[in-house]
Every structure is written in C-alpha cells, then in structure tokens.
Amino acid sequence: MKRVVAAVVxxxxxxxxxxxxxxxxxTIQDVKARHAxxxxxxxxxxxxxxxxxxxxxxxxxxxxxxxxxxTQSKLPLQLEGYGVRVEIIGSVKAQ
Amino acid sequence: xxxxxxxxxxxxxSSRGRLLPQAHVVATGVGYxxxxxxxxxxxxxxxxxxxxxxxxxxxxxxxxxxTIDGIPTDVVATGVxxxxxxxxxxHRPAPGGVSIGHRNITAGTLGCLVKRxxxxxxxxxxxxxxxxxxxxxxxxxxxxxPHDGGTFPADHIADxxxxxxxxxxxxxxxxxxxxxxxxxxxxxxxxIGSRTRYRSVNIQPAENRVDAAIxxxxxxxxxxxxxxxIGTISGLGSGSLGTAIKKSGRTxxxxxxxxxxxxxxxxxxxxxxxxxxxxxxxxxxxxxxxxDSGSAVLDNGNRxxxxxFAGSDNSTIINRIEHVFSELRLTL
Numbered sequence: 231m232k233r234v235v236a237a238v239v240x241x242x243x244x245x246x247x248x249x250x251x252x253x254x255x256x257t258i259q260d261v262k263a264r265h266a267x268x269x270x271x272x273x274x275x276x277x278x279x280x281x282x283x284x285x286x287x288x289x290x291x292x293x294x295x296x297x298x299x300x301t302q303s304k305l306p307l308q309l310e311g312y313g314v315r316v317e318i319i320g321s322v323k324a325q
Numbered sequence: 326x327x328x329x330x331x332x333x334x335x336x337x338x339s340s341r342g343r344l345l346p347q348a349h350v351v352a353t354g355v356g357y358x359x360x361x362x363x364x365x366x367x368x369x370x371x372x373x374x375x376x377x378x379x380x381x382x383x384x385x386x387x388x389x390x391x392t393i394d395g396i397p398t399d400v401v402a403t404g405v406x407x408x409x410x411x412x413x414x415x416h417r418p419a420p421g422g423v424s425i426g427h428r429n430i431t432a433g434t435l436g437c438l439v440k441r442x443x444x445x446x447x448x449x450x451x452x453x454x455x456x457x458x459x460x461x462x463x464x465x466x467x468x469x470x471p472h473d474g475g476t477f478p479a480d481h482i483a484d485x486x487x488x489x490x491x492x493x494x495x496x497x498x499x500x501x502x503x504x505x506x507x508x509x510x511x512x513x514x515x516x517i518g519s520r521t522r523y524r525s526v527n528i529q530p531a532e533n534r535v536d537a538a539i540x541x542x543x544x545x546x547x548x549x550x551x552x553x554x555i556g557t558i559s560g561l562g563s564g565s566l567g568t569a570i571k572k573s574g575r576t577x578x579x580x581x582x583x584x585x586x587x588x589x590x591x592x593x594x595x596x597x598x599x600x601x602x603x604x605x606x607x608x609x610x611x612x613x614x615x616x617d618s619g620s621a622v623l624d625n626g627n628r629x630x631x632x633x634f635a636g637s638d639n640s641t642i643i644n645r646i647e648h649v650f651s652e653l654r655l656t657l
Contacts, residue, residue: 259588266590270602276637279589279608282566291586293608293640319608320637323594324452324536325433325618 258288261310265290269305274298276322283313293319330355333368336394340370348387349374351406358399370396373403412553412575413473415480421552421621422573424469425449427456427485428477432470434575434619436632437558438550439539439655446539447483447548448655449619450634454538455488457595462486466540472616473575482547488538489652494592494600532604534648536618536634539655552621554579561646561657562628564607569625570643572633574617582609582641591642593635607631607643622646629657 256264258280266278269292277293290312292305297318308314333355344353350372358369372389377400380388389398410416413424413432425435425447433453438445447466451457454466467475468482542548551557553573564570568584586608592600613620613636622631622643631643649655 262588262590270590270592277586277589277591277608277640279586279591279606280566281586281608288566293591319640321594322591322635322637322640322642323615324450324457324635325613325615325633 256310258290258312261312262290265309272301272304274301276319281315283315287313289313289315292316293322295319295321330368333370333396336396337370340393344370344372344389347372347389348383349376349378350389351375351403356399358397359401367397369399371399371401373401373406375402375405377402412578413469415469415475416549418547418549419468419482420549422555422575422578423553424473424475424575424616425453425482425619426467426470426472426475427454427460428465428467428471429456429459430470431472432475432575432616434573434617434633435468435548436619437552437621437629438548439650439657441486441539441653441655444541445545445548445550446486446541446655448537448539448621448632448649448653450536450632451488451491451538452536452595452634453619454485454540457599458488458490460485460488470575481543483540483542486539486541487653489535491533491536491595491601493595494602533601534603534605535632535644535652536601536603537632537644537649537653539653552623555621555623556627558621558623558629558657559627560629561650562624562626562630563647564622564624564630564643564645568630570609570612570622570630571625572612572617572620572622574613574620574633576614576616577612580612582612584609589642591635593642603635603642603644605645605648607645609641609643611636611639611641613641 269275269278274294276295279291280288281291283289341353344350352373354371356371357364358367389400416423421437423435424432426432436448439448464485465477465481466483467480469475555573564584571581573579584607589606589608590604592602618634620633622633624630629646631646632649633643635642
C-alpha cells in the first residue's frame, strides 16, 4: 500500500514539475533556435549566435557580411524578450 | 676598471677560435658582466653554454678562463640554440601547429594528436585532410602541405583514416523536371477544384557541427605529441562565453582571443557557390587567417576546447571539441 501511495505522489510531483516547466519563459537558446533559419535566409546574414550585451546579460547576435541598410531595417530589435545586437563580421570562409 | 669596447672586441676576435670548440660553449659575444644576478659596468667576453658545469668536472681545455687578455669573462647558461624552423617547413617529428594537407589541397594546420581506438592519429579539418569530402580513406597526407612545397612520396607523413562529411547547401531549385511535374499537379488541383498547390523546394541539408578528419601516421616517430609554442594538452575542456583561448597555426602562429559567441549558426563559404551551414559553433575575434584551419584551440589551462576551421576579417569560427570527439569517436 505504501508503495502505491509513493508511486502516486511521484506521479503527481512529476506532473506538476512538467506543468511548471511549460510555464517557464523560453530560454535564449530556444528563441535563437526558433528564429535562426528565418534570419539566415535574409540577404547578407552570415551568422546568428548568443553573445554578451553591454550590461553583461546574454543577447542574440546577428552577423552581417557588410553594411546592409535594407536587411538591417527588417531585423528585430528584440526576440521574445531577448535583446538583439547586429554586427558586421564580414563573409566567413573556410580557412 | 671598465674596459674599452674595441679592446674587448679584439680580445674576443683573437680568443673566439679557442672558446667555441670547448665542450659546452654554444656562443660567444661582448656584454656587461653579471655578478650575483646584477649587471655591472664591466664589459666582458660572454660565453653562452649549454649548461653550467662545476669547474672540477671539466677537462682543463674546456674551462673558460676567468680573464682573457686582462678582460673578464662571463659564463651564461642559455641551453642549446636551435635554428628557428618555419611552420611551413618539413618537421620530423611533426608537432601541432605546422603545415599539413591532403595531396590535392593547398595547406592547412596539423591540429594535435588524439587517439582512435587506442591508436594515435592526427586531427585537423575535413577540408585540410579530406579535400572537402573529395577523398578516400588511405589517401596520402603531406607535411608540409603541397602549397608549402610538400611532395609525394618525399613528404608523405600519414594516411587519411576517417572524416565527417560536410553537407553543402544546394542552390535554389532550378530543376526543370520538378517544375514540369509541379505544373501538371497544380493543373490537376485546379481541375478538381482543390485549393491545394505544390511547389518544388530543395531538401534542407542536415546540420553540420564539425569540419573534422583524422589521419594515421605512417610511423609513430613521425609525429610529436606537442603543439608549437603551447606545449602538451592537459585534458578536455569546454568553451563558454568569455573563455580565454589560444591557438597555434601554420599562418599566424600563436594567437590568443576570447569566446565572444556560443551556439552560433553560421554560413561558411568553401569556394565559389559552395556554402555549408554549421550549428553550435564558438565564435572568437580575429585570431586566424587562411592556412590556420585545423589548429587546435585550447584554454589557458591547456585544455583542448575546439578545432578552428573558418573565419572572416574580424571573426574566427571554432568547432566544439565535444562534437569533434563524439562524431569521430576520439579520446585523448
């Protein structure tokens, strides 16, 4: 009987645990993964990664091959609550 | 009494022939005498030796006299002086950080030695050791690489053992056959009143995580388990934001940097119209140029954290060593 109770308690705990997880805001990794392909399909976008913002918190960094006013005007300032920084990194080549 | 520079030089000129053949002397010159760690104002004849040896253990003819023509001598231990060997030269045994390449490429960098099923293999990039997928197991690897004068069979150092194929992006679909099939399907949809339409797309390529390959040395004594100007690897590490890193490469030698971005998805050009997308990469600032590909990347504790393979004018792209080791089944 004790075992059955313990099993039920464990089940309840795991259920509430997963419910809590799904209520958590998405991680920056999740957000980056969701948007990377769309961003990389824009003209001149070479890379999308996670870097450090001026105040030390993590931001999504978009790398461009060179200054691209048209692309830059379409890039988001933030994604699902995370800051976005745009950098010119040049074209990336195998070395 | 301080000696006049010219009289010291002439004393050195007349004694050099006697000093250099002595057992431990590797160089002679003029310099200020150092006594108990402090520089004095006395000019002296400086004899650089491999190592300092107690006078009573030296044969009389190998002893540097305390003075020569009244000029003091100074004995300084400098170790053996070796000619600086360019990274693009032939090295046997070859350490990490020197030129290497598949016989049909230009040149890249020998990263480091690792193990596959207990056997020592050389680690570098696919595009260095396996000619960007266009190679077969057993192909000859040259050190230095062909661009640096390596030829087959004289500079044959290893055989290609394994590589992780790189998946390149297909250009936009211009397939006429697919277009024709699509047109027929869509016409059929219109005929039966369906609002469904078909279009042709290229199949999205699988994600690349590494540009990596291994080669098996022809003999164990042809390679050296050490990286030029870095030394030996202390273990495996993992790069994270802000990790201080270094690499030793064929073109730019020893350079240092910092991990500025992680979880990077990046499009890398391999040649005209040949692009491959990589995920979960590390990005650092400018610390490499063409020919540095294949360099091992280490943290300040000499832990191996990555494999350098690409870059732009102001960035360097690095595979995580975790992926390199798991995809090629490697150990240290």
